[in-house]
Amino acid sequence: MLNSWDSIQHTLIVGTLGYIATIILLRVSGKRTLSKWNAFDFVITIAFGSILASMMLSKDTSLVQGVLAIGLLVLFQFIITWISVRSNIFQGWIKAEPTLLLFKGELQHHAMRHQRVAEGEVLAALRTNGMAALEDAEAVILETDGSFSAIKKLKDSSASALADVKGYPKQSTARI
The missing domain is CATH 3.30.240.20 (bsu07140 like domains)
Structure with missing residues (x-):
């Protein structure tokens, strides 16, 4: 019984802090992070959800690890979109043509x-x-x-x- 209360407490605390950290990181990263999806954005968004779920449900993934992982994804997306805005060749690699x-x-x-x-x-x-x-x-x-x-x-x-x-x-x- 104590172990289940431990798990519930972990999910409440880490889930809440992880959610807040995710919102802050997405807000700081700018509108592009949450823009209409292309394949690249889809993968990033699914990864955000997977990391947040791991933080909330697995005691093997610490809050710091989860926030760092989400921060890395935000950083990688920022770098890739920064480069793609400046390079048509690079943009062609990550974004489909209309x-x-x-x-x-x-x-x-x-x-x-x-x-x-x-x-x-x-x-x-x-x-x-x-x-x-x-x-x-x-x-x-x-x-x-x-x-x-x-x-x-x-x-x-x-x-x-x-x-x-x-x-x-x-x-x-x-x-x-």
Whole structure:
């Protein structure tokens, strides 16, 4: 009975302090740590949860070890994002490119298969953005975080925001 109360006390104390330390470290590290997820951010976030759970439930992981581990992850993420903002090559290694799934009302089936996106997901993206027909869209893009962007048909506007989208014709970024 005493051992179970010991475990409960450990979980309460270390869990609370670990949670507070995690929040402080995430807050200090800036908005980028909690931004929309790409694969890199997903791994970091899952690791945060795993470390916090180990701190709370395992007496073999001390509070200091857990906070140090979370601090290291925050530091590594800061370094990697700092480098990726300054190096397009490095950014390409850790972040996927946005991909064109629909162009000028036509589904890009090869890109959809490659990205494992169903036609219904593209149609849902159009509807979410107030478009009722494929022909109403200039483009639907699968973004680096897995979300969809739908762009209404362009009239007299350049498409400069689409310049980094895989599959978007580069000549189309000029004035139409």
